[in-house]
Amino acid sequence: MxxxxxxxxxxxxxxxxxxxxxxxxxxxxxxxxxxxxxxxxxxxxxxxxxxxxxxxxxxxxxxxxxxxxxxxxxxxHPCPHCGSTNVEYVSTPKKASNWLGTLINLLLGIGAPLPVDKVHHCFDCGYEYEAQ
Ligand SMILES: [Zn+2]
CATH class of the missing domain: 3.30.70 (Alpha-Beta Plaits)
Structure with missing residues (x-):
């Protein structure tokens, strides 16, 4: 299959x-x-x-x-700022978590990649808030 x-x-x-x-x-x-x-x-x-x-x-x-x-x-989990349900649970910062950034981190000996915070992001008003 x-x-x-x-x-x-x-x-x-x-x-x-x-x-x-x-x-x-x-x-x-x-x-x-x-x-x-x-x-x-x-x-x-x-x-x-x-x-x-x-x-x-x-x-x-x-x-x-x-x-x-x-x-x-x-x-x-509606947006507490505007009440929209156009929200998503996202990792931030996204740019620091791409594989190239991780590779550069490793090569430079900085160690583990930057910790990635998970937050809710509202696509209507741009508000970001912590998961409950
Ligand atoms: Zn909102």
Missing amino acids: DYVIASTYNNYIEAHLAMGNLQSESINCWLKDENTVTIDPILTNAVGGIKLMVAQPQIGRALDILKNTKKEYQQQ
């Missing part, structure tokens, strides 16, 4: 939550590059994150489920 990438994740917990959601709907799926990311988080960006692979015939339904899950999440 052919598998296609439904989504990618930078952390183990999000990837497993998504996979659990799909599996509870009888979607045939698995995580690719999970071990690489878990054993060595520095490599996460180099391999492009953990990939959620879904059986090709089920990809349409899988994407619908992921979209609905996201919508539910957004409705539960």
